[in-house]
Amino acid sequence: MGAELGYRMHLLDIGGGFPGTEDARAQFEEIAAVINSALDTYFPEGCGVEIIARPGRYYVTSAFTLAASITAKEEIPMEQPGSDGPLVYHLSDGIYGAFSCVLFDSPCPKPLLHKKPCPDHLLCSSLRGPPGLPEDRIADGVELPELQDGDWLIFQDMGAYSIAVPSLLGGCPQPQVTYAMSRLAW
Structure with a gap:
């Protein structure tokens, strides 16, 4: 045209x-093959068109792991309108900080427990940012033990678009960055 x-x-x-x-819907290798x-x-080669791409997310996604503490817990009755589960956990970070990726295009990564409690009784839980911001919804329907x-x-x-775009709107300060590397990778 x-x-x-x-x-x-x-x-x-x-x-x-x-x-x-x-765990992405389409793997990078599959996408690259189609492209x-x-x-x-x-x-075709020699057509005079230079081709560029910006694969930053592919390279940096695994570069960061985020540790967020639970700062408050709410028990919400299931019969309450809009209830997503019996427990709502407020974290030390939210969508105005490292979880800003949730706003744009990425689902919240599945949280791992720092301490390994007995996961016999998992509860449908919701993750929110710091208290006081009802719109700061990180994830709903997360199966977690009571914390x-x-x-x-x-x-x-959490390497792509997490700590690069912090905002002071939600009161989430820039997370402290601690650099670590396994001996094998070193």
């Missing part, structure tokens, strides 16, 4: 947002 209007295309930016986790096939068909204030949840694969 552009060529019909006299435009000579010289740059194709295929964008970014490529998944960086193993490469289309590029071979529509933009207490001061307990910690671990969220892996």
